[in-house]
Amino acid sequence: MPRRIVRVLLLLIVVGGIGWYLPRSGPISVNLNVNVPLPVTVHVDNPSALPSYRQHESQHEVQEVQGLVPASSPPQKTLSSKQLSILSSITAFARYLDNALDKIAIREEKFNLLPKHQKPLAEAVGYASHFEDARTRARFNAKFLGNVADYARETYGFGPEDETNKAHWDYVFDFFGHILRDWSEEGKHERDTVFPPILKALKDGMAVIKGEKRVLVPGFGLGRLAHEIANDKDYKVDACELDYGSVIAYNYLVNQTITPFEHTLYPYLTNWQYQGTAKGRFDAVRFPDVLPTSPVHLIEGDFLTEFPESEQYDAIVTLFFIDVSENIIDFLSNIHRLLKPGGLWINLGPLKWGSFSQMQLSAEEVLDLAERLGFTVDHDSRRSIDAVYGHQVGSLLKFTYVTQFWTAHKN
Numbered sequence: 001m002p003r004r005i006v007r008v009l010l011l012l013i014v015v016g017g018i019g020w021y022l023p024r025s026g027p028i029s030v031n032l033n034v035n036v037p038l039p040v041t042v043h044v045d046n047p048s049a050l051p052s053y054r055q056h057e058s059q060h061e062v063q064e065v066q067g068l069v070p071a072s073s074p075p076q077k078t079l080s081s082k083q084l085s086i087l088s089s090i091t092a093f094a095r096y097l098d099n100a101l102d103k104i105a106i107r108e109e110k111f112n113l114l115p116k117h118q119k120p121l122a123e124a125v126g127y128a129s130h131f132e133d134a135r136t137r138a139r140f141n142a143k144f145l146g147n148v149a150d151y152a153r154e155t156y157g158f159g160p161e162d163e164t165n166k167a168h169w170d171y172v173f174d175f176f177g178h179i180l181r182d183w184s185e186e187g188k189h190e191r192d193t194v195f196p197p198i199l200k201a202l203k204d205g206m207a208v209i210k211g212e213k214r215v216l217v218p219g220f221g222l223g224r225l226a227h228e229i230a231n232d233k234d235y236k237v238d239a240c241e242l243d244y245g246s247v248i249a250y251n252y253l254v255n256q257t258i259t260p261f262e263h264t265l266y267p268y269l270t271n272w273q274y275q276g277t278a279k280g281r282f283d284a285v286r287f288p289d290v291l292p293t294s295p296v297h298l299i300e301g302d303f304l305t306e307f308p309e310s311e312q313y314d315a316i317v318t319l320f321f322i323d324v325s326e327n328i329i330d331f332l333s334n335i336h337r338l339l340k341p342g343g344l345w346i347n348l349g350p351l352k353w354g355s356f357s358q359m360q361l362s363a364e365e366v367l368d369l370a371e372r373l374g375f376t377v378d379h380d381s382r383r384s385i386d387a388v389y390g391h392q393v394g395s396l397l398k399f400t401y402v403t404q405f406w407t408a409h410k411n
Contacts, residue, residue, distance in 0.1 A: 008369055047205045065388035069381040082301070084164060086156050089244040092166035094149040097142035099169050103270045105220065126278060137266040144263060151256060171245035175222075176267035176285075177390040178246060178340040182224035183253070183288035186393055191219050193387050194403065195228055198317055198346055201381065201407050204227065212236050213314040216338065219321030222250050223296060229317070230294035238313075240299045240306060247300050254292050260359060261286040267392075274397035283392065304334055312341045320349040320389075320403075322366070327358050329369065339410040345375065347408075349386065350401040359411040363404045382406040 003311050078088065108131045114122060153160060181187040206213045213235050217226040220239035230237040241247050257263065272281055299306050299379055316335050324330040335345055353360035361369065367377050388401045 015260040018232050022057050026305070053285045055178050061223045077374045079164075083156075084166060085242075085244045086152070086248070087131075087158060087162060087164045088166045088168070089158075089171050089248055089405060090149045090158065092110055092151045092169065092171035092245065093145040093175075094163065095167060096172050099172070100138040100141070100270055101135060101224065103129055104138065107131070107272065128335055130272075130278065130281065136267045137269045141269070144265060147256070148252045148397045155248075155251060158214075171243075173251050174243070175245055178222040178289055179265065180267060180285055180392075182222040182389055183290075183349065184285045184291075185283060185289045188289070188389055190391065191224065191395055193385065194319065194348055195225060197227065197270045197385065197405055198225070198319065198348055202235075202317065202344070203232075205346070205407065205409075206234075210316055212229055214312060215309075216225050216313045216316045218242070218316070218318060220250075221246055221320075223292060225295045225296070225319055227292050227294045227319070227364070229294050236297075236298045237295070238299060238382070240301070241298075242302050245302070247298070250298065252376060253288065257288060257291065260288060260290055263287055271392075274395050276394045276396055280392070282392050283394070304330055307334070307338055309341075310337045313338050313343060314340055315346065318345070318347045318349065322347060323349060323351050323353050323357070327368065328353075328361060329359075329373075330364075332370055332373050332375075333364065336410055341410060343371075343410045345410070346406075346410045348387075350387075352401070367408075370408055374411045376411055377406060377408040379406075 056184045111122065111127070111131070117154055119128075150160075152158075153157050153162070181190050202215070211234075214236050215229055216238050217229065218240040220226055220241035221243075223239060226239040229235050241250075253263075264284050266282055266284055268275075268281055268283055275281055291346050316339060318335070322328060340347065351361065351363060351366070367379075367382070371377055383405050387401050387406050389399045389401055
């Protein structure tokens with residue numbers, strides 16, 4: 001028998017003997033170097049401990065349907081549309097830091113693509129240092145926004161790690177704009193443009209009513225206008241807001257603020273466009289400039305569904321509101337229904353209809369529609385008011401709306 005074959009047989013006998021005494025944990029691969037390719041095998045002691053792609057995919061599908069990424073809650077927990085809206089806003093606030101750092105990282109990656117010989121020029125103007133400055137301030141913002149999220153979880157009964165995959169960065173971005181506009185000194189010039197005509201029309205229109213006057217402010221935002229109205233003790237003010245990003249932030253502001261200018265945020269640190277100066281990226285906004293202590297009753301939810309009782313209000317004030325409607329006829333009809341006979345409707349805002357709007361009417365068409373629904377429009381009150389919205393002082397960009405102001409009474 002050839003010696004090569006004998007050696008192979010002896011080696012097989014030895015390996016077989018060793019395999020008899022080894023634990024039976026799986027197959028063994030041995031290279032016998034006899035020019036016969038053998039398969040490579042991988043042994044796993046506990047296959048069930050490894051993640052299964054199909055299991056993960058199935059769980060992800062449940063999360064998409066149910067809207068909840070469970071932590072302390074069971075995976076199949078079903079959320080109502082209201083709970084989902086609340087949790088989406090909470091998640092957006094809680095995840096702010098991740099989103100902000102992602103945006104900063106993308107900007108830094110683009111900077112790093114500069115040719116090597118150009119880097120010294122960029123560093124000479126100080127650009128390279130701004131990435132770490134932005135990250136530091138993002139972490140500062142995240143502390144406040146995390147406190148808002150934690151307070152909202154406690155308020156609405158969510159667990160400390162409950163989240164939804166339906167969160168949007170826009171919730172936080174809109175909050176920054178509302179804080180600037182409603183509760184900072186920087187927003188005073190914007191408020192001084194749109195609030196006085198509303199407050200004067202309300203005072204003049206309510207002068208004939210003795211005693212308490214009930215006023216509704218739908219599209220409440222962060223509530224500064226409602227509080228300005230409620231500073232007059234003759235008014236009992238209700239407000240309504242569907243956006244839970246605004247609702248949870250307002251609740252925190254009212255219930256967790258002790259002194260004026262207690263809070264500070266850096267709202268522009270991810271917005272590097274249209275900056276007049278390098279430090280403009282890191283402008284701080286301190287708020288609130290006054291404490292929101294006047295009595296306002298906030299009703300959370302949809303303006304069209306949260307008011308079953310008709311003829312409740314002496315006046316309804318719509319500021320930057322009617323153009324968020326899907327169906328403007330529904331909005332105007334509901335305003336008419338909720339007003340007492342002879343009640344006053346005051347409107348100020350652009351007609352910035354969304355793509356979801358079933359009709360995108362002109363100002364003339366809105367007023368024509370209002371009269372057909374039972375309003376008497378005071379055409380002498382109608383005027384255009386140029387209103388800047390959410391402007392950063394020193395920015396090279398300024399949004400100016402030619403808002404439409406009018407008053408009308410319910411027939």
